[in-house]
Amino acid sequence: MRMGNEPINFAIDDYTNHFLAAYPVHCEYRTIPLGQEQQLLHSHNGYEIYLVLQGTGTYIVGDRLYPLHAGSLTIIHPNVIHRPFHGHCKEFPRYVLSIDQSYLDQLHTICKLSDLSIPRLLAELHPDSSHYFLSTQQLDRVQTIFAELTNCLTVRDRSYELAVLKHIADLFLFSFGLQNENTTTLTTGDQYLVGDVLSYLIAHYQEPLHIEDLVQRFPVSRSQLFTLFKETTGTTIKQFLIEYRLNKAKRLLMETDIAISEVSAAVGFGDMSHFFHVFKKETGLTPKQYRVEAFRRNIKSN
Structure with a gap:
């Protein structure tokens, strides 16, 4: 999947x-x-x-x-x-x-x-x-x-x-x-595992990621991975990736002038139509409209 x-x-x-x-x-x-x-x-x-x-x-x-x-x-x-x-x-x-x-x-x-x-x-x-x-x-x-x-x-x-x-x-x-000073954090074994999974997701968020890749890489079953990640972070792996990718996309739209198709590819969506659909659904704006609004807010604040 x-x-x-x-x-x-x-x-x-x-x-x-x-x-x-x-x-x-x-x-x-x-x-x-x-x-x-x-x-x-x-x-x-x-x-x-x-x-x-x-x-x-x-x-x-x-x-x-x-x-x-x-x-x-x-x-x-x-x-x-x-x-x-x-x-x-x-x-x-x-x-x-x-x-x-x-x-x-x-x-x-x-x-x-x-x-x-x-x-x-x-x-x-x-x-x-x-x-x-x-x-x-x-x-x-x-x-x-x-x-x-x-x-x-x-x-x-x-x-x-x-x-x-x-x-x-x-x-x-x-x-x-x-x-x-000694300020060691109180981290459990499950938190270490989820932290490693999280670091892997962020390091590879620009790539097409599959659950099977994670199960092969980490010592955990598919069902355990889903459960541990949700119980530890409060979100699912899919939700985390979408949130992370959208955050990166918004930063690129606000801070660069690269083409929107390149933004989509750079943050791991790959499919331009899917990127457009998710972005419009969650912001109420197209990526182009979001970029224009961000530019206007920046001009106003300065």
Whole structure:
């Protein structure tokens, strides 16, 4: 059975982009189940820093699958595809911090003598993301930073921007200090397997992929693979591939002027008519119309 012919929904996170356009730092404490908040692979323009306080789940970030537990801290870079999944938790307390890259670039210009560049330091750790599992003491410390940052962004007294700057500096100093400490994540054998499958799918998303290829490559039966992938990530293999390919297609349509037929081939759809049908069904626009609208939004924002 060939994978990738099942139309599903897709989103670029305009919710986060909207807040970052208004102010470059946005922080929220959330408890609602993830299924009610964001069910799709998505990306946005800023960094996302995700702190879990209770519950368990997984996080697809780029080509990686991270376990989520109380004390997991995940730093996701701009425009990296990601999707959290909370399993069957009724509540999932967490802080979600979004920071526009321009804000961090401006900090770089302030720190002239030390040539401090937070984006560069983050990229040196990993080009897409970083993930840590905090001790109880570390969790208490970073939770306090998030709580105080959220409060000052809500109250916004006369000196709140200085307070925001202080908390952002405290958070990154804390994060960079984790490199020298034991922050091993709690990953199960099934999560390792699904993570390997996920990495393979992303490495080969431009190719025609078949379930049989995965079953031959990984030590799992067809039915086990379907079950483990859905239970671990909250989505099917077909759904994941469609979401991932559509995300890549949208980026190419927004950021390049290559022909739409080349976009279709470049992201693994192959069949131009199928690409057109899925794209129109899920966005309400043809690929050409989407490109024109993206260009207009970019002109308006600039």
